[in-house]
Amino acid sequence: MNLYRGCSHGCIYCDSRSSCYQFQHPFEDIEVKRNAPQLLERALASKRRPGMIGTGSMSDPYMHCEEELCLTRKCLEVVRKYGFGIAVQTKSDRILRDIDLLDEINRNAKCVVQMTLTTYDDELCRIVVPNVCGTKRRIEVLDAMRARGIPTVVWLSPILPFINDTEENISAILRECIRVGVKGIICFGMGLTLREGDREYYYAALDKHFPGLKQQYIRRYGNAYEVPSPHAAKLMRLFQRICRENGMLSTPEDCFRYMEEMPERFSQMSIFDMVGK
Helix, strand or coil: CCCEECCCCCCCCCHHHCHHHCCCCCCCCCEECCCHHHHHHHHHHCCCCCCEEEECCCCCCCCCCHHHHCHHHHHHHHHHHCCCEEEEEECCHHHHHHHHHHHHHHHHCCEEEEEECCCCCHHHHHHHCCCCCCHHHHHHHHHHHHHHCCCEEEECCCCCCCCCCCHHHHHHHHHHHHHCCCCEEECCCCEEECCCCHHHHHHHHHHHHCCCHHHHHHHHHCCCCEEECCCHHHHHHHHHHHHHHCCCECCHHHHHHHHHCCCHHHHHHHHHHHHHC
16 A cells, blocks of 8 residues: 655665656655545455555655645554554654554554664764654654554665675664564665666765765676675674574564464454355
């Protein structure tokens, strides 16, 4: 469920800028699906059993325009009305505005809040993701969700070679994830992906903030789609060890499976439905 197309967060690595998504206008010029709540209500009203709904995979549901438009909140109200669950992915503390609805959805069905954390140092984070709250504030959001009993998942992705691919950075993020009770961490390896459209924007940011680093990328990676950190193997071992020792889900498959599963009471209800046929 993507309510917006485009984004105003300004992440220097954003894959959604890639030419394959065929944006015909500036990425910051947000397209708005104003009738999304009505379309969602129509879709959910026809479903026999509730399930999980995801949002935030392409465009953040809590961008700046959400403050005025409240489309995400309106859709959450529809989700609550029909007893569905929700998995929300965001970088923004604006999600706290809706913590009452998220709490109610979690008590009646299931809610999982997903936060991206890649850069522990907030000064560096402001360069990498300039137009949204920093890592420390996002950790406060995760802690607020924990206090309400709302489970959380962290996206440790992407990790930028020669920028935040250090043991100190990864360890600091993981320590905070342990402290605030994160259920699982999604990591697709220690690196990032670059393709046409995305690569040019990223390289322009490197020229602006990290002079000389673009040339280092070109020499090492050329035009490769996958851009792994030189320290990828060591950092993945560190990541997997800390997750294993602290009981956090640590593979994308396990995290996605957890987010897709409805609580046991819904599974039992579906079995009775089958018996009654």
